[in-house]
Amino acid sequence: MGPSSCNKILSTTTAGLLLCVSFLAELELVLVHGGLVPALYVLGDSQADVGNNNHLELSPLRANFPRNGIDYPGQQATGRFSNGYNFVDFLAGSLGLASPPAYHSIRDTAGSSNSTYLNGVNFASGGAGVFDLTNKGQCFSFDHQIERDYSSVHSDLVRQLRQPQATSHLSKSIFVVAIGGNDIILRALPPSVELTVEVAAVISLPPQEFIHSLAQTMRRQLQRLHDLGMRRLFFVGAAPIGCVPLMRELSRLTTGNCHDGANDMSVRYNAAVRSLLADMSTQHQDFHYAFFDSYTALLRYIEEPEANGYAEVKAACCGLGDNNAMYRCGRVSTVCPNRTNHMFWDLVHPTETTSRKLTGIAFDGSPPLVSPINVRKLCG
Known part of the structure; x- marks a missing residue:
């Protein structure tokens, strides 16, 4: 039905008027947006969390307190594990979109007559891993x-737009997945007496078996997202986890360098994800992706800090103890005076400056750092 059809209906019935108004409103929701894509749907861990964990009052994995957000507008601790913005904020800006809100901050107010979900949602949660455990x-x-939060949003979009329009909207939107680092950290950390039998069994697996199990779980999860409308995926690979301040501190008494075991797991994980994504694109001709090798990108900064504008690539900016790496960033932490020349904000997370640089590479970069296409081309 087009405008001319509407004109004919308008000339005959009041019901026709209501039908056309409804149709044109839906058409506008689907087609009219100010960005390169209609929306951004984000899933993952703390590198992408914009406040979902604020709603887990008993969880220690939160960042909604000072000194987090010291460089965010109003020095607001939003729940981002950063001194300011994170990579999702910069990605959204590059796409011409507002940064998607935390799902758990809007779910009670977003109903079937609300278009909030059409503009994108962020489901990421600090501490999340590929494994449920x-x-x-x-x-x-x-x-x-995936199964509770995004699935609910998917159902809401179908109710709002009806299936064909919802499918079209989601197929043009970009999905972001940034996850895997916490699984690697869990395996690399010294065993704890508090571990359950289930967790102990998984982290005791040989490296390649551990990665294979991660990859098989990820295959199921990404297939489920595809079933629920994902057609364009930006996947953020694991960073050199062994070089974050937390893992360096574990290696301090031995080599004082990066944790080799954790870095090896990051490399293996990224190779497994690349293979999985290539398989998915062969299996589903309508599926397209951009994989960001944040491991290689960040390692280049670590190996050539001054050339990339860094004065400090080992110590955290915010924390306590040796290299600010013995306690998480909080109210009593010391904070470096210049956050722009530090690579890491806290025990494991990058500074706003680092997030901005890495997002720029992912958006407009080229292989091997981002492949087979970059995010800008993924929009096309």
Whole structure:
């Protein structure tokens, strides 16, 4: 039905008027937007969390307190694990979109007559891993994000737009997945007496078996997202986890360098994800993706800090103890005076400056750092 059809109906019945108004309103919701894509749907862990964990009052994995957000507008601690914005904020800006709100901050107010979900939603939760058992009970797991949170949003969009329009909207939107680092950290950390039998069994697997199990779980999860409308995926690979301040501190008494075991797991994980994504694109001709090798990108900064504008690539900017790496960033932490020349904000998270740089590479970069296409081309 087009405008001319509407004109004919308008000339005959009041019911026709209502039908056309409804149709044109839906058409506008689907087609009219100010960005390169209609929306951004984000799933993952703390590198992408914009406040979902604020709603887990008993979880220690939160960042909604000072000194987090010290460089955010109004020095507001929003729940981002950063001194300011995170990579999702910069990605949204590059796409011409507002940064998607935290799902758990809007779910009680977004109803069937609300278009909030059409503009994108962020489901990411600090501490989440590919495995449900990673930080279980302290975060919204990746499966929870898919099966309960995003699935609910998907149903809401179908109710708002009806199936064909919802399918079209989602197929043009970009989905972001940034996860895996917490699983690697869980395996690399010294065993704890508090581990359950289930967790202990998984982290005791040989490296390649552990990665294979991660990949098989991820395959199921990404297939589920595809079933629920995902057609364009931006996947953020694991960083050199062994080089974050937390893992360096674990290696301090031995080599004082990056944790080799954790870095090896990051490399293996990224290779497994690349293979999985290539398989998915062969299996589903309508599926397109951009994989960001944040491991290689960040390692280049670490190996050539001054050339990339860094004065400090080992110590955290905010924390306590040796290299600010012995306690998480909080109210009593010391904070470096210049956050723009530090690579890491806290024990494991990048500064706003680092997030901005890495997002720029992912958006407009080229292989091997982002492949087979970059995010800008993924929009086309």
